[in-house]
Amino acid sequence: NAGVMQNPRHLVRRRGQEARLRCSPMKGHSHVYWYRQLPEEGLKFMVYLQKENIIDESGMPKERFSAEFPKEGPSILRIQQVVRGDSAAYFCASSPPPRTGELFFGEGSRLTVL
């Protein structure tokens, strides 16, 4: 499968636990984007990363959320001390080096906080 791979597809956490969502971009893509879709809402930009660099994190909540895209391995979106309001679908997308063009999305990771 040459597409954007996200795992886990579904994750259940209790309040106060940590959630880690992983994303492997499409082959040849060096840029990763994370979006969040809350129930009944559109996709909200969270963060844009290149390998080992955060390019734009203007959409990330100031606390508890962090993202990385290491030199080796997938991109990770980490949510510490989850709260019920973090329940959402988290989508990862990738692209080749930036140009005006489309993003290729994964199937999403659905986080449920009990």
Place this chain on the structure above:
Amino acid sequence: DQQVKQNSPSLSVQEGRISILNCDYTNSMFDYFLWYKKYPAEGPTFLISISSIKDKNEDGRFTVFLNKSAKHLSLHIVPSQPGDSAVYFCAASETWGGGATNKLIFGTGTLLAVQP
């Protein structure tokens, strides 16, 4: 601050007729616009795009129209098919710092239901 707006949450159309989905934007710096289609429990998939230097782009049954002065774009699907039933998201991006960006700002989506 919703920079990309889709004011119709849902639209129902008969099979074979035209579907018209609308999108408005407020940021005059947006210069590239895209439509994505999303089925339940799947990620969005790219459908069609248009640059701000054009006012129309066509791809098979799908046509996107851009009216820059009105900051409005629309997606036309003709003829509509039951398999087109999905949520359609409008998205926009801007160049900044002299370079292009793939950071997309999405609307809230329109659920299209094509009735057989």
